[in-house]
Amino acid sequence: MTKKNVNKPNWLSLINIDSVYSSDMQRKAFSLFTMIGISIVVIAVLVFLNYKVYSPILTASLIIVNITNISCSIYFIRTGNLQVVALISMSIVCMMFVALVYTGGKDNTALYWLMFYPVVTFASLGVRLGAWLGFTLLFSCIVILYGPDFGQVSYGDVEKTRFIASFSMVFLFSFIGEYFRHKSHMAIADITLEQKQDAYTDPLTGIANRRFITSHFLKLAQTRPEQYLPFSILLIDLDNFKSLNDTHGHDFGDTVLIEFTKLLESQFLATALKARYGGEEFVVILPQVTVATATVIANKFREAVAGHVIFTDDKQRISITCSIGISQVNKVTDYDDSLKQADEALYSAKAAGRNSVVSN
Numbered sequence: 001m002t003k004k005n006v007n008k009p010n011w012l013s014l015i016n017i018d019s020v021y022s023s024d025m026q027r028k029a030f031s032l033f034t035m036i037g038i039s040i041v042v043i044a045v046l047v048f049l050n051y052k053v054y055s056p057i058l059t060a061s062l063i064i065v066n067i068t069n070i071s072c073s074i075y076f077i078r079t080g081n082l083q084v085v086a087l088i089s090m091s092i093v094c095m096m097f098v099a100l101v102y103t104g105g106k107d108n109t110a111l112y113w114l115m116f117y118p119v120v121t122f123a124s125l126g127v128r129l130g131a132w133l134g135f136t137l138l139f140s141c142i143v144i145l146y147g148p149d150f151g152q153v154s155y156g157d158v159e160k161t162r163f164i165a166s167f168s169m170v171f172l173f174s175f176i177g178e179y180f181r182h183k184s185h186m187a188i189a190d191i192t193l194e195q196k197q198d199a200y201t202d203p204l205t206g207i208a209n210r211r212f213i214t215s216h217f218l219k220l221a222q223t224r225p226e227q228y229l230p231f232s233i234l235l236i237d238l239d240n241f242k243s244l245n246d247t248h249g250h251d252f253g254d255t256v257l258i259e260f261t262k263l264l265e266s267q268f269l270a271t272a273l274k275a276r277y278g279g280e281e282f283v284v285i286l287p288q289v290t291v292a293t294a295t296v297i298a299n300k301f302r303e304a305v306a307g308h309v310i311f312t313d314d315k316q317r318i319s320i321t322c323s324i325g326i327s328q329v330n331k332v333t334d335y336d337d338s339l340k341q342a343d344e345a346l347y348s349a350k351a352a353g354r355n356s357v358v359s360n
């Protein structure tokens, strides 16, 4: 059976791969808060032990860094906004390092503390922002180390060149690592989404399949009841489809199923969920629609189907009809029972002579 997508895939937007993104978010948060935790402890100890040795400007900036880091952690716990917290924290740490290099720290050992900065910045902020902040720190260090005298401490020539060389290497390899990690992560995310969408798509008609409703949609309705409940189920079955297949061939039967799907898409609103349940049976879910309104909508659709003409390859005009059973779902846990009721209603519609709508 060839894949013939005939539908606007608006229902596909309901499929997500949040678990893939949330594990990446955990990685970023873990890198950032490990750094924040370590820096809070190290800075507190350094200030406590060396406040007499440090210049006032260095002591003040270290205290500001710690206050900012603690505030950022509280803000993250309250809002979950990791990107903002990471940007503020890493910018403040960058400024602190500039102040540290400017003043030299204890025994002019400032440069040793900077090495981990590119690694954490790329891990917590990604390629672009990581590159900007890492480059800002590198550039500031070059100005302080090699620029004109504006009050900064002086470092030995060997120490300066070794620092710039090793910091640049860490920066470069952190950039390469993060760039390709991000690229492969996005590729995996795309494949995961595509596979999930494929698993939920009916290959012939391109609309959702039964698995989409039972494995995905019901969970969605459970988590966002205000958006979907109560909803009506329309169980729709083409009439005498076997004889159509027998008379005009299986390929023409497929064409009818595709044409019928086009009618589903054009006659129901985009918010209605249309799925092929199997064979010549379809389900339409009308969110926030009661059974009474659904019956009116279903009758209009039934008339549209009956009035639609499909041409065979040899230009014969073929009309089809459908029977519809309807029920209402008030709680997601009632879905199976309501589907059974819709099935019974459909059976009654067939028994009543087909091309009719029965609600339960």
Ligand SMILES: Nc1nc2c(ncn2[C@@H]2O[C@H](COP(=O)(O)OP(=O)(O)OP(=O)(O)O)[C@@H](O)[C@H]2O)c(=O)[nH]1
Residues within 6 Å of the ligand: 204, 237, 238, 239, 240, 241, 242, 243, 245, 249, 250, 251, 252, 253, 254, 257, 278, 279, 280, 350, 354
């Ligand atoms: N062309 C085509 N036919 C299919 C497909 N899936 C199921 N069918 C056919 O659909 C027909 C369903 O037949 P029945 O269940 O007897 O239903 P019906 O002939 O529509 O009769 P009523 O439902 O009672 O009106 C069978 O002949 C199946 O082979 C498909 O993907 N393509």
